[in-house]
Amino acid sequence: MYKHILVTVAYDEGHDASPSLRVARALADAGAQISLIHVMDPPPxxxxxxLPDGxxxxxxxxxxxxxxTLAGDWENTAVHVTEGDAAQQILDVAQMQGVDCIVIASHRPGTQGLFLGSTATKVVSRTQCAVHVVRRAT
Structure with missing residues (x-):
């Protein structure tokens, strides 16, 4: 279905990237490029x-x-590690790389998520490509 999929990977507590990776595999055309991205939060x-040097x-x-390691045996992969606002970094990489689908995990929002918005919500509302949201267990 898609020729270049960007899979977001978070390292917050209890997060498992395997559901997103399974979805990406199911959505990928034969020979598709799969890119994985993690956006590091800037420290306060x-x-x-x-913090120590380096x-x-x-x-x-x-x-x-x-x-x-997560990319495993996929033949055509790339990894991106950036720092900054997660939604904006994901959108920037997707645009620069010509991504045609973003796979992003989302949990059921609590009150804070409803008022502030989540990364997934921002990506869905601002991107020019397809987005597949993988619901995380709560």
């Missing part, structure tokens, strides 16, 4: 002075290695 400004590079490298 008060904490930066307490922490950002070490975290980036560890996440990149994990995404590569």
């Amino acid at each position: 400004s008060f904490a930066i002075s307490y 922490w950002r590079d070490e975290m980036h490298d560890a996440i990149e290695a994990d995404l590569t």
Whole structure:
């Protein structure tokens, strides 16, 4: 169905990327490119002075290695590790890479999610390509 799928991967507590990866496999055309993305949250400004030198590079490298492992045996894959606003980074990478479908996980929103909006909601409302939202168990 799709030639280039971007799969978002979060590392928050209790999150399992395998449902999103299964959906991406089911939606992918033969020979499709599958890209995995994780957006690192910037640290709070008060904490930066307490972090060891090189922490950002070490975290980036560890996440990149994990995404590569998650990609597993797919033949045509890429991984992206960025930092900043998650929704905007996902949208920017999708546009720059010519993605035709984004697979993103979402949990059932609580009160905070309803007022502030979630990353999935922002991506769905702003993207120019198809989006498949994978419902996470609550």
